[in-house]
Amino acid sequence: MTARLVHSVLVLAVMSFVVYGLMGLMPGDPIDLMIAADPRLTPDDALRLKALYGLDRPWTERWLRWLGQFVQGELGYSRLYARPVGEAMLPALGNSALLMLSAMALSLSLAIPLGIVASLKPHGMLDRLVNLLAFASVSVPVFWLGLMLIVVFAVSLGWLPAGGVADVGDGGLGDRLRHMVLPVSALALAGLGQAARHMRAAMINEAGADYMRTARAKGCGPARMVLVHQLRNALLPITTIIALEFGGLFSGALITETVFAWPGMGRLIYEAVMGNDFNLALSGLLLATAMTLMGSILADIAYGRLDPRTSRT
Amino acid sequence: MFKRLAPLVLSLLFAAPALAKDELAIGITQFPATLNPSIESMLAKTYVLAFAQRPITAYDASWQLICLLCETLPSMENGLAKVESLPGGKKGIAATYTLRADSRWADGKPVTSDDVVFSWEVGRHPQSGVAAAELFRRITRIEVKDARSFTLHVDKLTFDYNAINDLRLLPAHIEGPRFKSAPAEYRNRTAYDQDSTNPGLYNGPYRITAVVQGSHVVLEPNSHWGGAKPAFKRIVIKAIENTASLEANLLSGGVDMIAGELGLPLEQAIAFEKRHGARFNVVTKPSLTYEHLDLNLGSPILADLKVRRALLLGLDRETMSRQLFEGRQIVAESLVPPLDWVYAADLPKASFDPVRAASLLDEAGWKPGPGGIRVNAKGERLALDLVTTAGNRSREMVAQVMQSQWKKIGVELRLKTEPPRILFGDTVTRRKFPHMALFAWYSAPESVPRSSLHSAMVPNAANNWSGQNYTGYASPAMDRLIDSVEVELDKDKRKALWREIQALYAADLPALPLFFKSDSFILPKALKGLVPTGHQDPSPYWVENWRWE
Numbered sequence: 001m002t003a004r005l006v007h008s009v010l011v012l013a014v015m016s017f018v019v020y021g022l023m024g025l026m027p028g029d030p031i032d033l034m035i036a037a038d039p040r041l042t043p044d045d046a047l048r049l050k051a052l053y054g055l056d057r058p059w060t061e062r063w064l065r066w067l068g069q070f071v072q073g074e075l076g077y078s079r080l081y082a083r084p085v086g087e088a089m090l091p092a093l094g095n096s097a098l099l100m101l102s103a104m105a106l107s108l109s110l111a112i113p114l115g116i117v118a119s120l121k122p123h124g125m126l127d128r129l130v131n132l133l134a135f136a137s138v139s140v141p142v143f144w145l146g147l148m149l150i151v152v153f154a155v156s157l158g159w160l161p162a163g164g165v166a167d168v169g170d171g172g173l174g175d176r177l178r179h180m181v182l183p184v185s186a187l188a189l190a191g192l193g194q195a196a197r198h199m200r201a202a203m204i205n206e207a208g209a210d211y212m213r214t215a216r217a218k219g220c221g222p223a224r225m226v227l228v229h230q231l232r233n234a235l236l237p238i239t240t241i242i243a244l245e246f247g248g249l250f251s252g253a254l255i256t257e258t259v260f261a262w263p264g265m266g267r268l269i270y271e272a273v274m275g276n277d278f279n280l281a282l283s284g285l286l287l288a289t290a291m292t293l294m295g296s297i298l299a300d301i302a303y304g305r306l307d308p309r310t311s312r313t
Numbered sequence: 314m315f316k317r318l319a320p321l322v323l324s325l326l327f328a329a330p331a332l333a334k335d336e337l338a339i340g341i342t343q344f345p346a347t348l349n350p351s352i353e354s355m356l357a358k359t360y361v362l363a364f365a366q367r368p369i370t371a372y373d374a375s376w377q378l379i380c381l382l383c384e385t386l387p388s389m390e391n392g393l394a395k396v397e398s399l400p401g402g403k404k405g406i407a408a409t410y411t412l413r414a415d416s417r418w419a420d421g422k423p424v425t426s427d428d429v430v431f432s433w434e435v436g437r438h439p440q441s442g443v444a445a446a447e448l449f450r451r452i453t454r455i456e457v458k459d460a461r462s463f464t465l466h467v468d469k470l471t472f473d474y475n476a477i478n479d480l481r482l483l484p485a486h487i488e489g490p491r492f493k494s495a496p497a498e499y500r501n502r503t504a505y506d507q508d509s510t511n512p513g514l515y516n517g518p519y520r521i522t523a524v525v526q527g528s529h530v531v532l533e534p535n536s537h538w539g540g541a542k543p544a545f546k547r548i549v550i551k552a553i554e555n556t557a558s559l560e561a562n563l564l565s566g567g568v569d570m571i572a573g574e575l576g577l578p579l580e581q582a583i584a585f586e587k588r589h590g591a592r593f594n595v596v597t598k599p600s601l602t603y604e605h606l607d608l609n610l611g612s613p614i615l616a617d618l619k620v621r622r623a624l625l626l627g628l629d630r631e632t633m634s635r636q637l638f639e640g641r642q643i644v645a646e647s648l649v650p651p652l653d654w655v656y657a658a659d660l661p662k663a664s665f666d667p668v669r670a671a672s673l674l675d676e677a678g679w680k681p682g683p684g685g686i687r688v689n690a691k692g693e694r695l696a697l698d699l700v701t702t703a704g705n706r707s708r709e710m711v712a713q714v715m716q717s718q719w720k721k722i723g724v725e726l727r728l729k730t731e732p733p734r735i736l737f738g739d740t741v742t743r744r745k746f747p748h749m750a751l752f753a754w755y756s757a758p759e760s761v762p763r764s765s766l767h768s769a770m771v772p773n774a775a776n777n778w779s780g781q782n783y784t785g786y787a788s789p790a791m792d793r794l795i796d797s798v799e800v801e802l803d804k805d806k807r808k809a810l811w812r813e814i815q816a817l818y819a820a821d822l823p824a825l826p827l828f829f830k831s832d833s834f835i836l837p838k839a840l841k842g843l844v845p846t847g848h849q850d851p852s853p854y855w856v857e858n859w860r861w862e
Binding site: 026027028029032033034035036038040041042043044045046047048049052077080081082083088091092147150151154155158161162163164165168258259260261263267268274275276 | 338346347349352353354439440442444445446447479500501503506507523525526527528529531547549551552553554555557558561562564565566567732733734735737738739740741742752755757764770776777779780781
């Protein structure tokens with residue numbers, strides 16, 4: 001485990017160098033964009049501001065300075081949000097976690113039973129229905145799905161709010177939940193198909209395993225066979241999917257966040273990259289990398305718990 | 314009986330006046346990065362602060378300079394502005410302003426001359442992070458007469474000497490300690506970002522009472538506001554970046570209106586009006602945002618004036634405006650919009666004339682060639698590259714129409730789109746576009762085009778790519794006109810100079826003028842009193858006139 005942690009730190013260091021380098025290679029800087037938006041800015045202003053923000057220095061120098069600050073526990077200051085990076089990221093992080101974890105919980109709670117049902121009689125009526133649903137879920141773009149949910153449930157029926165995290169002045173639990181329904185549904189439905197198909201495939205794969213024949217020979221009932229023996233092993237590949245999605249938790253819902261005006265990490269990172277906010281972009285992208293690495297470690301731990309043979313080898 | 318009563322009840326219901334409304338929710342497409350009035354320049358910030366901060370002077374909806382926080386606009390005629398002789402023979406100006414007696418910060422403290430001096434000190438400090446510092450640099454000294462009156466001594470005598478729109482006031486009693494202890498850190502420590510709901514930061518009819526980063530800003534009335542009482546007890550400004558979602562929010566009641574300054578693009582607003590015009594007022598206001606094609610005059614093809622003229626005559630801009638924007642984008646003949654008082658209406662218009670365009674191309678040595686595309690004596694095709702911003706549907710549509718119209722006169726147009734940060738961060742600023750770049754300039758009324766037309770403003774490696782004369786236009790005549798118009802105080806003489814600028818621009822065509830864009834306001838029928846301005850000073854500067862009827 002120690003080796004894995006050291007490896008993760010090295011990956012993060014390399015990642016920070018690559019991300020900073022890529023952003024440095026991108027043309028233009030924030031001051032160029034400010035000039036394009038404001039004709040009052042003179043060439044003198046541009047030179048002064050570039051020096052002020054350190055944009056007149058090579059990106060390697062800026063990266064080393066950032067690294068030095070980071071080692072001392074400072075993430076730096078977000079130019080775009082005019083506040084410390086941590087302060088700018090924290091609310092977005094909370095919003096993204098709430099959105100993504102809820103969507104993942106909803107998606108899995110639907111996908112696992114659907115996968116199980118579909119696997120019981122492969123190519124039967126239920127299996128075909130589940131496959132159709134999964135196909136639709138994989139094929140429909142999430143922005144379209146989001147807009148359709150808004151059109152039906154917010155505009156036509158008026159049951160739910162079209163966007164945002166809470167009504168102004170309310171913000172109670174009920175209000176927060178109402179605002180979560182549509183974005184969580186859109187994300188959950190978009191991820192449902194893939195998870196259900198994986199679950200079905202894993203269940204079918206396990207159904208033919210030796211231990212299942214043995215259990216059947218011992219007189220184990222069908223429900224116990226499926227829910228105790230087969231399901232436990234079939235959950236292993238699903239664990240991998242969950243682990244991989246863990247990294248995306250904090251950066252991957254850009255489209256959903258944009259459609260539903262949800263102030264989360266996806267939008268924050270996108271704006272930081274487009275606005276040349278080096279400190280914020282770097283911290284956001286590194287956080288996403290760290291979460292992916294952590295997800296992978298957690299998946300290994302979960303594997304060990306679900307199948308002790310994995311940890312022994 | 315019910316059958317008789319039902320129509321009566323229904324008619325009473327529908328005839329009833331709209332109930333007064335305490336809260337107004339406004340949708341815009343960006344969230345402000347900082348709320349400090351001086352640091353950075355961003356339309357979203359200008360819009361939000363317009364409810365809560367009043368500049369000393371501003372341009373009104375008829376594009377005239379007026380006092381908002383001052384009592385009288387200084388002028389030579391009323392004696393409040395006087396010409397001063399400066400060392401070296403230069404002329405400067407001393408302009409005296411008096412702040413309105415009823416102007417107060419929302420914590421009850423009066424707005425004073427000390428605030429003016431402090432704001433100037435912040436603005437001129439090289440490390441404060443204030444972006445547009447030109448005005449602050451030009452003010453050499455402030456003479457405080459009393460708590461409300463002060464005289465600005467400016468080192469240059471320009472016609473807009475009394476426009477101090479950029480001198481945004483900062484409350485010295487709150488921002489002073491934050492700035493004075495560490496000016497270089499001020500931009501990171503301003504109370505506008507660290508203590509945004511402090512009432513002492515705002516002097517307008519509203520003050521900011523809540524900020525949810527990336528989501529919304531809440532404004533409530535400033536109890537110390539001395540002007541007309543605003544109608545709404547609360548105004549909420551929600552940032553919804555995706556315009557389809559913004560529209561859906563309007564239809565579902567999430568927002569009451571969409572601001573024109575930062576809302577739907579014109580074609581989306583027109584489509585919206587067709588579908589929902591019965592429920593909302595869609596108001597389009599022609600603005601001074603100047604959509605045009607910057608031409609790279611370093612290109613051998615475009616260096617030829619006949620080719621440039623032929624290209625303009627080969628464009629049917631009237632039809633484009635009519636078909637794509639229902640005629641709501643005014644065709645431009647130069648960089649000055651018809652709403653500006655210096656607009657020269659008597660200059661000839663470059664109307665669509667494909668026959669004349671073809672003949673000019675013939676004269677320039679471009680003869681019809683294979684596939685209908687013209688070629689020169691060396692057999693080179695008349696093919697031009699156009700680059701514009703990716704994701705801007707209006708521009709992409711206009712570019713495609715231009716491509717088809719120019720093909721008819723034998724010109725091939727190759728289209729390319731780039732993300733704004735690449736286009737404005739590299740391609741145009743470093744003059745890397747081979748032939749044409751399609752984008753817009755956004756400026757103030759009677760804005761002198763020094764940055765975009767003066768020969769000293771051509772970006773190059775030697776001047777570290779500063780300046781906005783991306784076309785590389787170098788005309789001694791234009792330089793002289795720009796230098797003269799800036800310092801001409803006589804209105805008639807200045808109008809004559811502006812006429813010459815427009816005439817020379819239309820004759821030389823360093824850029825091809827296309828349209829003046831329109832802002833689209835989607836307003837509820839019950840909202841009255843909102844008057845779009847069409848320039849950099851947004852409509853909420855007059856929010857106390859907004860009513861729900």
